[in-house]
Amino acid sequence: MASKRKIVAAVMFLLSLHLAILLAGFVAPYDPAAQNRDFPFAPPTRVRFVDAAGHLHARPFIYQCVARPDGIYEYEESRELRYPVHLFVVGPEYKLVGLWPSRVHLFGVEAPAQIFLAGTDNYGRDQFSRILYGGQISVAAGLLATGTSLLLGLLIGCVSGFYGKWLDESAMRLAELFLVLPWLYLLLAVRAFLPLHISPTQTFLLLVVVIGTIGWARPARLIRGIVLGAKNRKYVTASRSFGASDYYILRRHVLPHTYGILLTQAALLVPQYVIAEVTLSFFGLGLSEPMPSWGNLLANLQQYNVLVSYWWMFLPALALVLVSFGYLNVANAFHERLQSGST
């Protein structure tokens, strides 16, 4: 039972991450592309409970961030006015999940103060909002690419395991080829041969297809193994003798065996593919500015002065780590469950 609780905890953690990313427009206080040219590289705003006079307040508040007159990119808090943090405030318009227009944000402060939970970047854009919106792209790419991989793997694995012979032989040799190649080299090589200057939507789809296609081999091999084991069961022979078609046997008797592996593989593949998208965008081969993706958010770090002086530019990496941590936990929990179920 301990493993069940573990699964629930891991899945809940992951779900809450995804919910925050899915509802980025609502959770983020600002538009990810809105620039504040007066506040480049502003540090994260401190959310306070105790004011300058030492009084405790039940409602958290912030002080307005102002540029220091002496020096560039240096800021201080103006301690004169408190700006309490309110929930469900009206702010810039966005579309929830890209569909429903709305102006309500989870939290915010009154103008002229601004709340930058994760600081701002070189254009003064709110990093917290950018991380959330960037997550939409990176995580969606990971999920869709995983879907592509699993679908391809399922198709090839089933055909190869079920029909065997030369089909199986050639598919598995090809799988070996894809498995042993260093994936990043393969990814870059394939990307090299594809067009660079295309619209963001096309780029996104291209990334998903390329990343997903390259990873087909591992799920295909695993599924083939299971299909091989399942197709010689007695009940399969029995239903064949009753005249069941191949398709029926696959769907009814073979596929249910693969669900466990599919789930575990999905949980393992998603973080890998998120990282793959992040890496490509980081290299400038994926989605480019002004579309935020965790990859091009991290690309700022390539300038060493940004890396050293503005630690909050590191925070997109934290989001990436959290997501892969969540998925790995889920994968572990599934794996343990599968193991304990089989013995």
Add this chain to the structure above:
Amino acid sequence: MKYLERRVIHGILLLIGVSVLCFLFSDLAPGSFFDEMKLNPQISSETVAALRSQYGLDKPLPVRYARWVESVLGGEWGYSFAYNSSVRSLLVVRARNTLLLTTLATLFSWLVAVPLGVWISNHPGKWYDRLSMGGTSLLLSVPELVLVFGLLYFAIRTHALPVGGMTSVGFDQLGLWGKTIDLVTHLIVPVTTLVLASLPVLVRHVRASMVEVLKLPFIQAARGHGIGPARLLFRYALPAAGNPLISLFGLSVAGLLSGSLLVEVITGWPGIGPLLLEASMSRDLYVVVGAVMSSTLFMVFGSLLADVMLVVVDPRIRVE
């Protein structure tokens, strides 16, 4: 050595397969290196066409592939459009640098992973076992991209290590000792990143296969004979647990090369990685193919090395 012969042939087939795959992909590509030139009004379309035919890009795929194979056999490895030289001359130095990086990373990660994994496998459930398992599962979710920036941050902040590239500016003026020191200090950040990235998987595998072996009766017997823990673990148990680990060694080379590509690009290490990235951007076809091929070559060498070790360690394979 029937087994090794088979493995060598397998490796060669693999290389051929990868090269065919590369050319197939390149044929699907809509553009080429010379497409950017078409945008330039000063270059006539005849010139571009002439260049294309000069490099044989207008020929059908099998002809191009045959030409490329010919040039590989002749030691040229194709021609780089961007550098105007043979791909081999570009790759050799780069490959050496990548090899240096990955070899050191492999060496150190195994040197850490094996003793650590063996040690914690002997006491499963102890606090240091839990600590290592927790630490590795945490480390597992930190991608190389994040690791390398963390280390770079540390290196730049403390000024303890030089950052970027492989050598300092005045490298040529240094003596042999100075050169070595300089190289080593430049190696620390990339190698540490790669070691940290590959460590969790290795430690977990070592531990898992050792735990399996330590349950076996012959270990109990050896323990009953009063053989000390160090000898028992490393002389008796480790060779028995070695097979999957050696296979893992062969497989981990591919992952290491991928990680190395990223680390090279970020730390400015002049290996194959930055070359491939640059070639990807400019669609320098034969450089891309060459880089992929050389990484595959490393990989094949890695798995061959693993096969040789298997033959040495496991007598069953020799008999087979």
